[in-house]
Structures are given as structure tokens and as C-alpha cells.
Amino acid sequence: MQHTANTLENQWMPFTANRDFKADPRLVVKGKGINYTNHHGDNIIDGSSGLFCCAAGHGRQEIADAVSQQLMELDFSPHFQIGSPPSFELASRVSALTPDNMNNVFFTNSGSESIDSALKIAMAYYSARGESCRSRFVSRERAYHGANIGGTSLSGLMKNRQTFGSLMPGVVHMRHTWSPNARFVRGQPELGAKLAEDLQRFCELLGGGNIAACFVEPIAGSTGCLVPPIGYLERLREICDIHGILLVFDEVITGFGRTGKAFASQTFGVTPDMITLAKALTNGVLPMGAVVVKDEIYDTIIEAAPDGVIDFFHGYTYSGNPASCAASLATLNIYEKENLFQRGADLSEYFLDCVFDLEDITAVTDIRGYGLFAGIDLAVDGAPGVAGTKALKALFEAGLHIKFTGDTAVMAPPLIATKNDIDNVVGILREVLTS
Numbered sequence: 001m002q003h004t005a006n007t008l009e010n011q012w013m014p015f016t017a018n019r020d021f022k023a024d025p026r027l028v029v030k031g032k033g034i035n036y037t038n039h040h041g042d043n044i045i046d047g048s049s050g051l052f053c054c055a056a057g058h059g060r061q062e063i064a065d066a067v068s069q070q071l072m073e074l075d076f077s078p079h080f081q082i083g084s085p086p087s088f089e090l091a092s093r094v095s096a097l098t099p100d101n102m103n104n105v106f107f108t109n110s111g112s113e114s115i116d117s118a119l120k121i122a123m124a125y126y127s128a129r130g131e132s133c134r135s136r137f138v139s140r141e142r143a144y145h146g147a148n149i150g151g152t153s154l155s156g157l158m159k160n161r162q163t164f165g166s167l168m169p170g171v172v173h174m175r176h177t178w179s180p181n182a183r184f185v186r187g188q189p190e191l192g193a194k195l196a197e198d199l200q201r202f203c204e205l206l207g208g209g210n211i212a213a214c215f216v217e218p219i220a221g222s223t224g225c226l227v228p229p230i231g232y233l234e235r236l237r238e239i240c241d242i243h244g245i246l247l248v249f250d251e252v253i254t255g256f257g258r259t260g261k262a263f264a265s266q267t268f269g270v271t272p273d274m275i276t277l278a279k280a281l282t283n284g285v286l287p288m289g290a291v292v293v294k295d296e297i298y299d300t301i302i303e304a305a306p307d308g309v310i311d312f313f314h315g316y317t318y319s320g321n322p323a324s325c326a327a328s329l330a331t332l333n334i335y336e337k338e339n340l341f342q343r344g345a346d347l348s349e350y351f352l353d354c355v356f357d358l359e360d361i362t363a364v365t366d367i368r369g370y371g372l373f374a375g376i377d378l379a380v381d382g383a384p385g386v387a388g389t390k391a392l393k394a395l396f397e398a399g400l401h402i403k404f405t406g407d408t409a410v411m412a413p414p415l416i417a418t419k420n421d422i423d424n425v426v427g428i429l430r431e432v433l434t435s
């Protein structure tokens, strides 16, 4: 069956070369399991879970039924000073998955909103403690924390920042952890923990008591799967503890089984003070994000408010939206029933074997990977981004969707993938990258 939109003219597409796209569009019109169908009816394997969202695969009946039922039961409720059951149920389910002392869930509608909410929670926490001098934030080069102004300020990707002026004041960036000496290293690089000392140097330069929070993705995701060196996250935790700085793990990509456990904080054995979530929280089917907050932060902010007065002047019309909560509850049921986090962990070795086999291809300059997550760097072709865009198009044409950032392919197959699916994904990659 052919599907064609009437016109492509009126939508300004996000993070897209609009002129180029509209001249030769790539449209997906169906999704089932690990596969999309494009508008010509061709099969496109989903090698990146959409945008790292659809961990349980596409077209899940259980989620569709739960959303439909919820919409007929209660379609919308305000969540300012009034509540509805699904968001409370979901908050309990999410906090049961996160580390022990993280029992407080603030709902948002995206990863970007989760990051901006986490920034404001850090500000509110230190305000409640009478430490408003803590106005600085530490992030990292090559970080991606979404597209809102807060997240763009934390961003360590030049292209995402350069158009937007000076952004939020008071943000400094540690060095990224990629090293040319650790190319083609699978899992955590042995060297590089000392890069965590950048945080200590900021404490010495700015005063540790002036820093509110340090934001990191446990595995830097969008930039192409930079796995933390052994000891790196542990050292960040130590430095944060010494100086009373909040450690925020942005698990928008790494959450929900991508690294073999529910969250990368559990995989790497380092507990942050806040975790930001989105994407696979609802299997990507409805927009939703969350910030999960350590008890001490929640208690401090709540207890600082006078009786009957709103404790945190922040929230979104759709925070805890019933249909999104229903989608998420059904998604969490699937993860549990199908033991998908363990399934991802079990498939990881095979996946990484296959991906690292691509090392011999001339165009491939580095491969990194952990869990069901991998980054493949391609040699620059003239200007940065040219090789990546060419590869993205050729792969799509050959029947494979892979998300690219610049010249890096970012692979994250759904957790339901089979060995056969991985063979197909890597087979297309080899064919296209060698041609």
C-alpha cells in the first residue's frame, strides 16, 4: 500500500535539513515489532528504537488498549492542587525501579523538560537550605541534555549551542571522556577516570560551595555512546559528596534496560541524587518524562514551605497526564512480564560481538558499546556531518533506520530484538559502509 502526505510544505521539521528532506523525503507509516514500513511499503529495521524510545518494540497492543481505556475513563485531569490515580500509581512503580532512597517522582512531558525541572529542583533545594550562593552548574563537553534553554546551556555540542547566544549563566563544562587512545574499546575504558578531576578543579576555581549540581549522562548517548571510564562515575560521586554538590544522572537514553539493568546507575553501581527520564518510560508512544528525586531533596523542599502554600512553583499542564501514565504503566508491565531488561543484558554480548566485527571497514574510525547500545564513528568526508548524512540516507534506502549525530551512528535496537535481527542490522551496515 502507498501512503503519501498531501504536502510536506507546512511542517518545519526538528533537527532536520528541511530543504534536503522535502526534496527526497523518508517517511515511515507503520511500526510493528522491530520493523518500520516506509511510504513505499518497504521494510525498515529499527536499529535505534526510533529515537531510543521503543524498547518493547512497535505496535504493542497492550499499550494501545491501556491508553484507549484510560481515555474513555478519564481523558484529562488538572494536576495542580488536584490529582488523579494513574500518576500516583505510576510514581510508585517508577520509584520501585530506582535506587532505594529515590522515592519521589516529578512528571514532565519530555527529556528536555525533565532536565529543566531538575535544574529548578536543584535551585529550590539550595534555596530551601539557605544556600542560594550555589548558583553554578557543571556539565560536560559532548553532553546532550535536550533542547530547552536549560538543557541547551548544559549541552556540550557546539552545533546545538552556537546559534543561541550566551544561554543560562553559570554553567561550566568538564572535558568529555573520549580518547583517541581508547578507540575500539568495548565496555568501560580502563583509562580516563582522572577526567573526573575536572569537577574538583572547578570546585577549586569557583568554590565547591558555589556549585549546585553536576549533570552527566552515565553513558553520553546522543554524541555516540561514550562509555564512562572505569572509576570515573565513582570519582564524580566522591567529589560531589565532599563539596555537597548534587549529582544528576540524565538517564533519558540509558534508563529502562539499555545497559542491562533498569538504570545505568544500578549497572555502574553509582547512585546519583536525581535521575532524569523520558523516552522508554512510555515505550515512546506518548510524550512523558520524569525526574526521580532523592528523599532528602524532596523532604527539604516540602518542609520549607509554609502550611497550605505551594512548595515548588513549577509544573506543566500535562505533568502526570492520565493517558501518558496509562501508556507507561502498560509499558512497565511489558518490561516486567517479558523480563526485557534481562533479555537485553543476555543479548548484549552477541550484539557487541557483531558491532565490533565492523572494525575492519575502512570508513569506520572508532566503535564503542555497552549493553544494547553502541556508537560507530565514520571518517569525516570533507566537512563534519557529510559522511553521517550520506550513510543515514543510504542505510534507510537499504532498509535500516539508524540515528546519526554528525558522523556517528548511534545504535540501540529494541530490547525485544533477536540474534537474527542483530545479524540483519549489522549485515546492512556492513553492506552500506563498505560500498
Ligand SMILES: Cc1ncc(COP(=O)(O)O)c(C=O)c1O
Residues within 6 Å of the ligand: 109, 110, 111, 112, 113, 115, 144, 145, 146, 147, 217, 221, 222, 250, 251, 252, 253, 278, 279
Ligand atoms: C540524555 C538526553 N537527555 C535529554 C534528552 C531530551 O529528550 P527530549 O527529546 O524528549 O526532550 C535526550 C534526547 O535524546 C537525551 O538523549
